[in-house]
Amino acid sequence: MAQHHLQAWDWESPMNFHYQYQHLCRGEQCRELMFEKPLTPSDVGKLNRLVIPKHHAEKYFPLDGDSGEKGLLLSFEDELGKVWQFRYSYWTSSQSYVLTKGWSRFVKEKRLDAGDVVLFERPRFDGERLYIGCRHRGAPAAAAAAMASVPWSTPYYASSSSVHQGASLHAGEQRAEVVADKSTETAAPAANSRRLRLFGVNLDY
Amino acid sequence: MAQHHLQAWDWESPMNFHYQYQHLCRGEQCRELMFEKPLTPSDVGKLNRLVIPKHHAEKYFPLDGDSGEKGLLLSFEDELGKVWQFRYSYWTSSQSYVLTKGWSRFVKEKRLDAGDVVLFERPRFDGERLYIGCRHRGAPAAAAAAMASVPWSTPYYASSSSVHQGASLHAGEQRAEVVADKSTETAAPAANSRRLRLFGVNLDY
DNA sequence: CACTGAACCTGCTGG
DNA sequence: TCCAGCAGGTTCAGT
Numbered sequence: 001m002a003q004h005h006l007q008a009w010d011w012e013s014p015m016n017f018h019y020q021y022q023h024l025c026r027g028e029q030c031r032e033l034m035f036e037k038p039l040t041p042s043d044v045g046k047l048n049r050l051v052i053p054k055h056h057a058e059k060y061f062p063l064d065g066d067s068g069e070k071g072l073l074l075s076f077e078d079e080l081g082k083v084w085q086f087r088y089s090y091w092t093s094s095q096s097y098v099l100t101k102g103w104s105r106f107v108k109e110k111r112l113d114a115g116d117v118v119l120f121e122r123p124r125f126d127g128e129r130l131y132i133g134c135r136h137r138g139a140p141a142a143a144a145a146a147m148a149s150v151p152w153s154t155p156y157y158a159s160s161s162s163v164h165q166g167a168s169l170h171a172g173e174q175r176a177e178v179v180a181d182k183s184t185e186t187a188a189p190a191a192n193s194r195r196l197r198l199f200g201v202n203l204d205y
Numbered sequence: 206m207a208q209h210h211l212q213a214w215d216w217e218s219p220m221n222f223h224y225q226y227q228h229l230c231r232g233e234q235c236r237e238l239m240f241e242k243p244l245t246p247s248d249v250g251k252l253n254r255l256v257i258p259k260h261h262a263e264k265y266f267p268l269d270g271d272s273g274e275k276g277l278l279l280s281f282e283d284e285l286g287k288v289w290q291f292r293y294s295y296w297t298s299s300q301s302y303v304l305t306k307g308w309s310r311f312v313k314e315k316r317l318d319a320g321d322v323v324l325f326e327r328p329r330f331d332g333e334r335l336y337i338g339c340r341h342r343g344a345p346a347a348a349a350a351a352m353a354s355v356p357w358s359t360p361y362y363a364s365s366s367s368v369h370q371g372a373s374l375h376a377g378e379q380r381a382e383v384v385a386d387k388s389t390e391t392a393a394p395a396a397n398s399r400r401l402r403l404f405g406v407n408l409d410y
Numbered sequence: 411c412a413c414t415g416a417a418c419c420t421g422c423t424g425g
Numbered sequence: 426t427c428c429a430g431c432a433g434g435t436t437c438a439g440t
Contacts, residue, residue, distance in 0.1 A: 046423090046431095047432090048422075048423060048424095048432095087422090091433075091434090093434075094433095100421090100422075101421080101422060101423090104422090104424090105423095245428090245429060246429085246430085247428090247429055247431090248429090250430085251416095251417090252418095252429095252430075252431085253416090253417060253418060253419095254419090256428060256429075258428085259426090259427065259428085292418090294419095296420075297420095298420065298421040298422065299420095299421080299427085299428065299429090299430095300426070300427060301427075301429090305417095305418065305419075306417085306418065309416090309417065309418085310417095412440100413439105413440085414438100414440085415438095415439090416436100416437085416438085416439100417435100417436080417437075417438090418434100418436070419433100419434080419435075419436090420433090420434085421431100421432085421433090421434105422430105422431085422432085422433105423429105423432105424428100424430090425427105425428095425429090425430105
């Protein structure tokens with residue numbers, strides 16, 4: 001299957017650049033790297049938060065006064081099409097921008113350790129969709145998106161109260177379907193809002 | 206020892222109903238135990254809240270949609286007749302019912318620690334009045350009210366509760382004696398207000 | 411009235 | 426799912 005091939009690929013080799021380009025520009029959409037951050041022990045520890053360097057945060061994820069109060073929910077798609085939702089906010093006490101809710105699940109599922117790198121991408125021509133990836137310490141730089149993830153989600157958050165959450169979940173499914181359609185395999189469209197078959201994997205929300 | 210017997214006493218057993226009845230029915234008003242909870246470290250710590258187990262909360266302190274938003278104020282009377290008012294509400298984030306405002310004062314004045322037990326009672330025939338009591342860890346179950354009445358208060362409270370103090374200690378002794386009378390052993394009454402010998406244990410304030 | 415610490419409120423994680 | 430525990434921010438009361 002496609003993703004297994006990608007996992008073993010040597011992304012560092014120049015001769016693979018074209019392939020890499022193809023990978024990053026699935027369909028007609030090119031993605032550009034916004035920034036990456038080597039994870040600190042605190043980023044992967046019990047604080048359950050990722051500190052986003054201020055200059056990156058203010059450039060790519062500006063918080064206006066309105067959203068600054070309680071932060072906002074950001075949705076990112078990983079290389080498998082899985083949508084990760086994080087609460088993004090500013091902590092005045094530490095003068096830091098952070099991802100909080102949802103971050104620890106990402107760390108756990110991707111098995112991130114200090115020294116690993118998390119990276120954020122966006123479409124080159126369409127500012128809506130956001131992507132997240134990671135690269136384990138010592139892994140080739142371009143292999144980030146190929147790191148496998150285990151599809152997992154809790155029903156707890158699927159049923160949670162916020163209007164934003166419901167809307168974003170739906171948006172996430174739509175996004176995943178688009179990705180699936182672009183693949184060489186035919187993915188069955190999600191017939192109901194709780195399950196999506198993607199790359200031959202059933203994802204339950 | 207009497208208290209060891211009482212500690213093992215089965216309050217649920219029908220054959221003990223008469224004993225329970227005598228204990229709980231002061232004057233003409235019968236009280237029934239709604240529930241009790243052994244206090245966790247968090248319940249008596251800096252979180253300043255008491256988590257009320259959901260099944261008890263929903264049975265005895267139901268919150269309708271109207272009061273659910275900001276919770277409501279619940280008033281309880283302790284064994285001294287002192288009224289304690291707590292804010293009672295539901296935390297959606299932790300899916301828990303809690304007492305918040307006012308709880309820390311109760312913990313402080315009653316000198317509650319983890320492992321102590323707080324108990325909630327109501328009149329058997331009159332649904333209006335509510336009672337709260339506590340029992341210190343290791344104390345006999347029936348001595349709840351007696352232990353709760355330990356006449357200690359901060360200088361801050363001393364001026365307002367001095368009248369109650371004398372009465373409370375007296376009431377506590379009486380009750381303790383009643384319990385002792387039910388046992389095969391006789392407990393010596395405490396002679397001064399700073400020390401109480403109860404069930405063979407010297408309690409210093 | 412400003413400052414400070416305690417109390418209170420909200421939200422999240424993890425077992 | 427419940428709830429213990431933790432964290433950060435806001436409000437309040439005492440000085």
